Amino acid sequence: MIDKTWESPAAAVADIPDGATLAVGGFGLSGNPMALIEALHARGVGDLSIVSNNCGVDDWGLGILLADKRIRKMTSSYVGENKEFERQFLSGELELELTPQGTLAEKLRAGGAGIAAFYTQTGVGTQVAEGGLPRRYDGSGGVAVASPVKDVRTFEVSGREREYVLEEAIVTDYALVHALRGDRHGNLVFNKAARNFNPLAAMAGRICIVQVEELVEPGRIDPDAVHLPGVYVHRIVEVGSDIEKRIERRTVSATPEGA
Structure with missing residues (x-):
């Protein structure tokens, strides 16, 4: 049996060097591989070139790497809600390859499919x-x-x-991905909108590292329910379902009178 499990996020990202290229899943703050990002941040790795739809916000997601000047270049489809992202780009501190969102998705998918x-x-x-x-x-x-x-x-x-x-196409040294569920062979299931760029990022990474909320034994996931097969996954670590999941922008309305 091919067991791809690792004991911790820190161990799973321990060999990512300065200057590495990364494909990172997520859209806004949905589906961010936060445990892996935090572990990478704790290692002090820098000079990174990252491909991701956006760069989190000022204090969450990839924003924590950006705030400490760990990122040299971003390839993204929009700046989003991250003011530091905008500031670093306009001041010349950060290189940014703005790419149409659908094109970015296909560049990642093509990289994983071997299409140049x-x-x-x-x-x-x-x-x-x-x-x-x-x-x-x-x-x-x-x-x-x-x-x-x-x-x-x-x-x-x-x-x-x-x-x-x-x-x-885009191919990166590593990919950091979040999934709802995975088995020890690396077969993954994503949760609704949190799927977003995660499967595409996983495909593009030469070494794909995944954090899952639930790790199960092989055979527990119906083959027809697998969103991404384990052939794309190299390392998988369980982070639990009680991890913090932030909302980028919450919109609420007042309760109508008499409701």
Whole structure:
């Protein structure tokens, strides 16, 4: 039997070095692999290049690595609610490769599927394809590093010619992922919206490290219920179901009179 379990988050991330590339699951604060992020933060690892939909908030998620200047580059689809993310980018302290959300998802999936690149309509006619999108500022409002021009080709699809831009796949050294349930072979089940970018990040990492709320024995998960097969997973650690799960922005309404 292939037992992929590790005794703790700290042990599971112990070999991640300075300068590593990471694919990290989560969307906003949903599905963040927080125990793994905290363990990595505690090790003092820095100069990281991270691919994730966003960068948490100022004091949670990837935001705790960002706050201590541990991240060199982010590849993300939006800055979100993280003011420090915005500040570091505009001041030239952080490189940011802004990527359309669907394109980012497909770049991760393609990396895990062994597809080197793909063509998409998203970004055609914009700086995404034409280049010049700021990746790093010089600290005084000028652009120090800009995105390159990408290959654009015309294809006939459904009897109509359209332009498509070439996007390269993403493969990272490691992936950090959160799942609801997993077995010792690494087969995973995600919980509703917390699935988000987690399976895609898992696929893209050469070494995929997963924290699960519940660890079960092989055979306890119906094969038809598996969201991500264990072939993509290398290390799995149980963190329990009582871990803190923050809400990025809570919206409530007053109770109507007489209710």
